């Protein structure tokens with residue numbers, strides 16, 4: 226399975242291949258071409274088809290609707306962003322292969338007819354039974370559904386899954402808290418369970434990591450690529466001419482050009498874009514397969530700071546390139562960078578592609594200070610001397626994405642207090658924890674405990690830690706080779722948990738604060754969390770030691786704990 230796109234002007238995006246199954250997403254409608262046996266080529270692939278519950282799933286791609294202004298489609302063939310298209314195509318393919326019945330809508334009219342909302346009645350106080358077990362949409366789609374579903378929107382809110390590239394942190398999601406504390410943005414405050422937001426990369430563990438698929442090569446292809454690499458060839462990351470205008474870029478291109486022939490895939494209509502220097506061989510925007518061919522020959526894929534966190538660097542690394550990118554100092558965030566301004570996250574981005582830097586790293590990924598031309602030049606020389614194998618993290622393979630989405634559909638249930646989701650296999654975490662490991666510097670779930678035996682993630686993957694002041698729970702868990710798991714905050718939000726972590730409180734208060742539970746050394750005050758949807762792995766303050774719930778994870782599949790399958 227792999228998302229592809231074509232330059233055929235009659236449609237914006239071509240979906241998926243490899244399973245003999247494909248989707249065409251036209252600018253105005255979706256058509257689906259698929260043989261009736263989706264498992265035919267999937268014999269060895271997880272999971273066995275017979276165990277699958279078959280769900281009715283609505284996929285409403287809001288950003289492609291005319292009503293949302295559809296700024297995307299006109300730019301698709303002109304170097305505009307394609308990452309979201311890649312991800313949607315893969316989501317469609319995965320859900321289909323997992324055996325679900327899909328309805329795909331890209332207009333308001335189709336949406337209304339599928340929801341069974343009578344035209345013009347969207348705002349009436351009316352609850353219409355929802356014919357879908359799950360709805361995958363984006364922020365635009367969510368807004369449209371809120372307007373057109375009447376009271377059903379509230380009733381069935383737990384069935385939504387929001388595809389949200391950069392993520393939504395809990396502080397921005399909680400309406401009252403966001404309003405009171407300056408976290409209000411154009412996107413946030415839906416009061417969802419933060420795990421209902423699904424991201425492109427594993428940003429904050431508060432959200433679910435959805436991801437996408439990049440093409441995986443077999444060993445013959447890998448060997449062929451290695452034998453045919455041109456060690457003097459570099460491809461620049463960026464298909465829109467505007468990114469070539471970034472200050473100081475020409476200087477670095479000249480340094481690079483001392484050692485390598487530079488190729489670009491920058492969109493143009495008739496004339497060569499003036500932003501691209503004459504010594505760069507520009508191919509124009511390529512159909513994806515030709516782009517992949519270029520990557521197969523190239524030694525280096527080089528980023529100049531924008532776009533942030535797209536699929537192309539993973540594709541380049543999977544095709545045996547080294548990815549060279551700039552370190553950001555100070556880091557980019559919604560506080561100091563236009564691109565992130567108004568996004569419901571306070572995440573600090575330390576390089577163009579933090580996932581490549583932190584989850585892949587050397588020898589495939591080199592992150593250097595582009596303000597220092599010596600460091601830049603030394604990196605290029607070093608890269609020319611090394612040989613790297615094509616590499617793709619498991620979570621971005623076809624099987625990895627199938628496995629992850631299968632687990633989510635089987636186990637994630639956000640309908641505990643309202644309608645239960647018919648797709649979920651077992652109930653969610655137990656409601657109480659009384660016995661914690663005695664005299665331990667951190668907390669673990671006792672293996673003989675009967676409570677929570679059916680919870681997901683399983684409670685025995687839980688470890689509770691006291692973070693250093695100023696540290697987020699995301700980082701405090703990573704420091705220990707673990708991942709923050711917000712569904713376990715519940716276990717730490719008790720006076721007993723403070724005691725077991727050797728924290729003695731002079732006073733304990735319960736308040737709404739996305740950093741709680743936490744301990745303030747000054748005054749020896751302990752703070753409990755009053756609002757469960759504010760539990761947050763993200764966020765820190767030098768005043769607090771946060772209490773952090775961590776869990777183990779599978780190598781190459783950070784979304785899943787060791788026993789999560």
Ligand code: UDP
Pocket residue numbers: 230305306307308309311463464490509510511512513514516532533534535536537538540
């Ligand atoms: N791509 C392409 N032709 C090109 C350059 C890129 O088909 O000339 C594809 C690339 O293979 C990737 C997609 O565009 O799958 C999106 O890549 P990028 O990382 O640039 O993300 P974006 O910024 O577009 O979201």
